[in-house]
Amino acid sequence: MNMLSELSELAGVPGREERVRAYIEERIRDHVDELHVDALGNLHAVKRSGTKGARRLMVAAHMDEIGFIVRYVDDAGFLRLQPVGGFDPRNLFARQVTVHASHGDQELIGVLNPAGRPVHLSSAEERSKVPKLDAFYVDLGLSGERVKELVRVGDMVTLRQPFADLGDVVTGKALDDRAGCWILIETLRRLGSTALDVHAVFTVQEEVGLRGATTSAYKVAPDLAIALDTTLAVDTPDAPAELRVTQLGKGTAIKVMDSHSISTRWLVDAMIDLAERHGVPYQLEVLPLGGTDAGAMQRSREGAPSITLSTPSRYVHTVTEMVAKADLEAAVTLLTATIEDGLAPPA
Numbered sequence: 001m002n003m004l005s006e007l008s009e010l011a012g013v014p015g016r017e018e019r020v021r022a023y024i025e026e027r028i029r030d031h032v033d034e035l036h037v038d039a040l041g042n043l044h045a046v047k048r049s050g051t052k053g054a055r056r057l058m059v060a061a062h063m064d065e066i067g068f069i070v071r072y073v074d075d076a077g078f079l080r081l082q083p084v085g086g087f088d089p090r091n092l093f094a095r096q097v098t099v100h101a102s103h104g105d106q107e108l109i110g111v112l113n114p115a116g117r118p119v120h121l122s123s124a125e126e127r128s129k130v131p132k133l134d135a136f137y138v139d140l141g142l143s144g145e146r147v148k149e150l151v152r153v154g155d156m157v158t159l160r161q162p163f164a165d166l167g168d169v170v171t172g173k174a175l176d177d178r179a180g181c182w183i184l185i186e187t188l189r190r191l192g193s194t195a196l197d198v199h200a201v202f203t204v205q206e207e208v209g210l211r212g213a214t215t216s217a218y219k220v221a222p223d224l225a226i227a228l229d230t231t232l233a234v235d236t237p238d239a240p241a242e243l244r245v246t247q248l249g250k251g252t253a254i255k256v257m258d259s260h261s262i263s264t265r266w267l268v269d270a271m272i273d274l275a276e277r278h279g280v281p282y283q284l285e286v287l288p289l290g291g292t293d294a295g296a297m298q299r300s301r302e303g304a305p306s307i308t309l310s311t312p313s314r315y316v317h318t319v320t321e322m323v324a325k326a327d328l329e330a331a332v333t334l335l336t337a338t339i340e341d342g343l344a345p346p347a
């Protein structure tokens with residue numbers, strides 16, 4: 001869990017995934033045949049089968065996390081932010097953030113709060129309203145002059161949250177999708193020989209519209225594609241059973257559909273079959289809203305059979321995302337079995 005802890009705490013909003021990429025490169029270098037970074041910043045790791053003309057499997061996990069970019073620095077030194085990725089403002093009150101200042105490459109700690117009157121001075125009506133995202137600002141506790149020396153428009157801002165191992169589960173920020181990155185790294189490390197050429201792609205800019213997967217899938221031109229991402233586990237108080245999507249700790253989720261892709265049916269059937277044969281706990285997932293890199297890979301070029309293997313997560317897109325260790329392990333086992341099986345399309 002040490003590696004997942006480090007991955008979770010690394011900063012990398014869409015377009016600024018370089019820290020995460022450097023970390024992953026170091027951990028997979030000895031386990032793959034080729035490594036390169038493309039124009040958008042996707043990290044491509046290739047593990048060759050050794051057979052000429054082998055089919056290409058692309059497995060994608062996104063490196064970016066939801067965060068902010070500095071949009072405006074006011075004279076008093078308060079920072080206004082542009083969100084990159086889908087935040088719910090209800091989860092942003094009274095948070096610590098890190099401003100990655102481009103001048104001098106300093107990491108500055110600040111606090112995030114909405115503009116307006118504090119709770120003791122506001123009316124009941126004001127307290128009942130949720131402020132809009134653009135009401136939030138960062139206070140660095142420094143003079144306006146000092147802030148302007150250090151911070152520029154365009155600097156990255158990420159939420160601060162220590163990772164915690166609670167025993168059966170772990171919690172932290174950015175488990176969407178550092179959990180997927182962890183599964184892919186672990187799989188590359190454990191993988192034996194394979195009949196497929198495996199293109200493990202750690203993608204960029206997923207949270208702003210699957211942008212990295214779009215260009216990397218064009219380059220790889222996969223015969224088969226698997227996205228690794230988190231999905232909703234809504235097995236929490238006051239959530240009706242029919243809206244659960246998945247449950248924490250009940251196995252890796254084989255996605256049937258979400259709002260960006262309908263998984264190729266024979267791949268769904270093949271992965272169910274493999275899970276059952278290898279005794280891997282799994283659940284089937286239908287997600288009404290949201291998508292993964294599979295949406296981009298499936299529609300790249302003339303299209304590719306595609307599926308998503310999801311890790312159930314409570315509190316998605318908050319800094320208290322929570323995933324179960326057993327589900328992570330199930331995903332590695334199923335992905336490894338899938339690659340070693342080779343996934344022959346039905347005759």
Ligand SMILES: [Zn+2]
Pocket residue numbers: 062176177206229230
């Ligand atoms: Zn994600």
